[in-house]
Amino acid sequence: MDLEIGLLGCGTVGAGVVSLVRRRADKVAQMTGLRPTIKSILVRDLDKERGVVFDHERLTSRPEDVLQDDGIQIVIETIGGIEPAKTYILEALRRNKHVVTANKDLIAAHGPEILRVAEENHVSVLFEAAVGGAIPLVGPLKENLTANEVTDLKGIINGTTNFILSEMTSRLIDFEEALTMAQELGYAEADPSSDVDGLDAARKLVILSSIAFQTEVHLTDVRVEGIRHVRAKDVRYADELGYVIKLLAVGRDHGGELTLSVRPTLIPKVHPLAHVSDAYNALYVRGDAAGDLMFFGRGAGSMPTASAVVGDVIALVRNLKLGYVASSPQGTLSVKPVVDREDERYKYYVRLLAHDQPGVFARVAQLFGEAHASMETVLQKRVQSGCAEIVIVTHDISSAKSRYLVDQLQKLPQLHSVECVMPVEPVTE
Amino acid sequence: MDLEIGLLGCGTVGAGVVSLVRRRADKVAQMTGLRPTIKSILVRDLDKERGVVFDHERLTSRPEDVLQDDGIQIVIETIGGIEPAKTYILEALRRNKHVVTANKDLIAAHGPEILRVAEENHVSVLFEAAVGGAIPLVGPLKENLTANEVTDLKGIINGTTNFILSEMTSRLIDFEEALTMAQELGYAEADPSSDVDGLDAARKLVILSSIAFQTEVHLTDVRVEGIRHVRAKDVRYADELGYVIKLLAVGRDHGGELTLSVRPTLIPKVHPLAHVSDAYNALYVRGDAAGDLMFFGRGAGSMPTASAVVGDVIALVRNLKLGYVASSPQGTLSVKPVVDREDERYKYYVRLLAHDQPGVFARVAQLFGEAHASMETVLQKRVQSGCAEIVIVTHDISSAKSRYLVDQLQKLPQLHSVECVMPVEPVTE
Numbered sequence: 056m057d058l059e060i061g062l063l064g065c066g067t068v069g070a071g072v073v074s075l076v077r078r079r080a081d082k083v084a085q086m087t088g089l090r091p092t093i094k095s096i097l098v099r100d101l102d103k104e105r106g107v108v109f110d111h112e113r114l115t116s117r118p119e120d121v122l123q124d125d126g127i128q129i130v131i132e133t134i135g136g137i138e139p140a141k142t143y144i145l146e147a148l149r150r151n152k153h154v155v156t157a158n159k160d161l162i163a164a165h166g167p168e169i170l171r172v173a174e175e176n177h178v179s180v181l182f183e184a185a186v187g188g189a190i191p192l193v194g195p196l197k198e199n200l201t202a203n204e205v206t207d208l209k210g211i212i213n214g215t216t217n218f219i220l221s222e223m224t225s226r227l228i229d230f231e232e233a234l235t236m237a238q239e240l241g242y243a244e245a246d247p248s249s250d251v252d253g254l255d256a257a258r259k260l261v262i263l264s265s266i267a268f269q270t271e272v273h274l275t276d277v278r279v280e281g282i283r284h285v286r287a288k289d290v291r292y293a294d295e296l297g298y299v300i301k302l303l304a305v306g307r308d309h310g311g312e313l314t315l316s317v318r319p320t321l322i323p324k325v326h327p328l329a330h331v332s333d334a335y336n337a338l339y340v341r342g343d344a345a346g347d348l349m350f351f352g353r354g355a356g357s358m359p360t361a362s363a364v365v366g367d368v369i370a371l372v373r374n375l376k377l378g379y380v381a382s383s384p385q386g387t388l389s390v391k392p393v394v395d396r397e398d399e400r401y402k403y404y405v406r407l408l409a410h411d412q413p414g415v416f417a418r419v420a421q422l423f424g425e426a427h428a429s430m431e432t433v434l435q436k437r438v439q440s441g442c443a444e445i446v447i448v449t450h451d452i453s454s455a456k457s458r459y460l461v462d463q464l465q466k467l468p469q470l471h472s473v474e475c476v477m478p479v480e481p482v483t484e
Numbered sequence: 485m486d487l488e489i490g491l492l493g494c495g496t497v498g499a500g501v502v503s504l505v506r507r508r509a510d511k512v513a514q515m516t517g518l519r520p521t522i523k524s525i526l527v528r529d530l531d532k533e534r535g536v537v538f539d540h541e542r543l544t545s546r547p548e549d550v551l552q553d554d555g556i557q558i559v560i561e562t563i564g565g566i567e568p569a570k571t572y573i574l575e576a577l578r579r580n581k582h583v584v585t586a587n588k589d590l591i592a593a594h595g596p597e598i599l600r601v602a603e604e605n606h607v608s609v610l611f612e613a614a615v616g617g618a619i620p621l622v623g624p625l626k627e628n629l630t631a632n633e634v635t636d637l638k639g640i641i642n643g644t645t646n647f648i649l650s651e652m653t654s655r656l657i658d659f660e661e662a663l664t665m666a667q668e669l670g671y672a673e674a675d676p677s678s679d680v681d682g683l684d685a686a687r688k689l690v691i692l693s694s695i696a697f698q699t700e701v702h703l704t705d706v707r708v709e710g711i712r713h714v715r716a717k718d719v720r721y722a723d724e725l726g727y728v729i730k731l732l733a734v735g736r737d738h739g740g741e742l743t744l745s746v747r748p749t750l751i752p753k754v755h756p757l758a759h760v761s762d763a764y765n766a767l768y769v770r771g772d773a774a775g776d777l778m779f780f781g782r783g784a785g786s787m788p789t790a791s792a793v794v795g796d797v798i799a800l801v802r803n804l805k806l807g808y809v810a811s812s813p814q815g816t817l818s819v820k821p822v823v824d825r826e827d828e829r830y831k832y833y834v835r836l837l838a839h840d841q842p843g844v845f846a847r848v849a850q851l852f853g854e855a856h857a858s859m860e861t862v863l864q865k866r867v868q869s870g871c872a873e874i875v876i877v878t879h880d881i882s883s884a885k886s887r888y889l890v891d892q893l894q895k896l897p898q899l900h901s902v903e904c905v906m907p908v909e910p911v912t913e
Binding site (some may be wrong): 071079083190199201202345346349356365369370404 | 512620
């Protein structure tokens with residue numbers, strides 16, 4: 056028996072979904088007795104050449120052909136962005152269709168509302184593909200790790216910035232050059248700001264944190280810093296000191312209070328996350344029973360994303376076959392405030408540009424001493440045009456103290472500028 | 485409302501389960517409306533001190549107190565081994581109780597029978613804890629990655645041997661010494677053969693391969709080689725050549741024909757699996773849509789294993805709440821023969837002990853040349869008591885050719901012995 060699917064959007068991900076559904080239809084039919092078939096595909100431009108679409112998949116530019124077709128039981132949304140995706144998804148749910156989406160922007164911004172409408176209509180919304188591409192993250196957090204209180208999430212969850220930082224590391228080129236490369240290779244968009252300014256990673260962190268910490272968090276809760284100010288020299292100094300720089304998304308539950316951040320961070324080379332390069336993503340999870348776990352794989356791309364979308368579709372088909380239609384509860388168990396904890400302790404990497412005068416370094420050291428902030432490593436670097444570069448890695452200090460130090464350093468007349476400040480991730484036990 | 489659970493066995497894992505169920509009971513009640521409680525615990529010795537067990541959990545030495553109690557809906561088995569675990573589990577299933585087990589020996593040997601009985605009785609058997617401890621592996625392979633044809637599984641799935649090899653690597657000690665350390669620390673049993681001879685890893689590979697390749701495989705299908713013959717010098721030479729030695733479990737689907745092996749293997753230091761040390765486990769999965777994925781975490785221990793067991797219990801509680809009781813189909817889709825493919829190509833590490841005579845190396849090189857097997861690297865090593873050591877890494881050759889070469893080398897009068905032959909894992913793309 057056919058199980059009819061409607062597809063919204065037929066771009067990179069949508070085309071992957073069309074070909075993967077077709078490739079796996081026999082297997083799913085053998086497993087469940089139901090054969091998934093894509094019946095209608097909503098596209099903007101009916102005349103555009105789409106090598107992937109066959110005759111029996113009807114292209115339409117009218118959303119109602121998908122959303123109001125009573126034969127369609129599952130709607131897959133691959134349009135992306137907030138509107139019209141949100142309106143379409145809500146209508147599909149209200150018409151008792153299950154929804155599978157890869158839309159991280161929408162789930163990050165309106166996840167709770169969408170899940171509530173799904174529950175009211177006794178259907179499911181699945182969105183494994185919205186975070187981490189092919190890597191199963193939503194499933195394990197929502198199903199397999201429920202016996203844990205998750206205390207820590209640490210992820211490299213944006214492929215574009217990871218590619219740029221990997222290229223900066225391996226080729227010792229600056230940000231702009233690496234960005235241009237990423238754009239030429241199709242890893243970065245013409246307007247790269249959502250990726251390089253950390254917003255894309257922040258959206259994924261919102262989704263993961265909501266599930267892992269079983270609470271509701273919002274994009275505005277995340278302290279976000281992008282990678283535009285990371286220079287090739289920072290990458291080089293980090294390397295000398297035994298670190299690599301990654302855009303790290305961190306969510307922590309400090310006994311009921313959350314901290315959420317996306318920041319370029321120095322990762323020790325012995326840390327498993329240090330080896331996640333190019334377009335790969337990884338998520339580190341710490342649970343009170345499970346201990347440390349890591350999930351690693353392709354975070355984007357047509358087929359990896361389709362793998363997650365069609366995985367969700369197959370889960371739905373199995374459930375429909377078993378007569379199990381209700382949505383699994385989202386699991387918002389408690390309100391956990393997101394705070395800026397002044398006492399969260401990190402080592403910090405600090406790069407200073409100083410006027411090349413006698414006694415500059417003594418003055419900097421004195422300032423650290425007065426603040427009771429000890430230095431773990433100091434590099435004094437090549438001097439050019441009357442300036443000297445000082446790189447310091449501190450011992451663990453609170454974030455309050457790190458801010459105080461930067462304030463004080465900026466006031467020193469002997470310093471030209473505080474060029475770069477980044478937290479340093481500890482070595483895992 | 486209480487959901488009553490019976491526990492079979494209260495050793496290391498059982499005790500972890502008792503305390504974790506208790507720790508999460510409120511949360512599960514909040515999520516599902518059902519509060520999991522352990523009602524009865526089957527133990528051999530009623531008088532043994534068990535700090536973890538409270539008054540309201542009834543200890544019994546009579547299996548029928550658990551298996552024939554109609555109030556108990558879920559039975560957790562943590563006894564281990566084949567009997568009496570198998571008899572108890574089958575009885576529980578026939579009495580329509582769901583079963584959660586951590587028993588890899590049993591699932592590897594009798595998984596298909598147990599799953600069939602579960603299906604006949606419309607109940608579920610879940611066994612996430614049987615492979616990889618806390619790491620979600622069964623769940624992702626069975627649920628999230630179903631849109632893929634899995635072609636490759638590569639795993640470090642035995643903590644004992646990984647600890648021993650890690651100690652041999654970091655301390656440059658020999659196998660026996662590292663084994664003694666592992667035994668003293670409780671990482672290896674008094675009789676370590678099931679771990680060090682590779683059988684434990686082979687059983688887990690059987691379970692993972694059955695799920696990933698959706699077919700039935702057996703322990704006798706796996707080509708198993710343990711780590712007893714790996715010497716400290718092999719670890720050192722591997723290090724010099726840019727590799728670490730790991731006991732690697734490999735399952736491959738060559739278009740419908742499987743190869744399954746557990747062997748000590750040289751892993752390039754740049755490979756993500758090279759960084760899996762001590763008691764950690766990891767599984768690498770390649771799917772045709774997802775590409776390469778890796779799952780990493782604690783492979784054993786009381787709480788990590790309990791994390792997986794209680795995760796399965798919570799999944800069952802949710803399903804019971806939603807009125808969804810049928811077992812998810814196992815998914816044996818086709819019979820895939822397990823073969824010994826003569827044409828499977830690997831690089832090989834070969835360590836030879838030669839008599840210290842002129843022309844020995846020339847004769848070895850000639851033999852490789854005649855077999856059209858080229859050498860990628862050669863180390864000629866310190867000579868002692870009239871012997872010289874030759875270490876060769878070949879280019880890719882078929883397994884047939886590797887066997888032919890070893891045969892020929894053993895016949896050379898100039899050689900004392902072929903000391904060690906191990907495959908070399910390629911760098912992943």
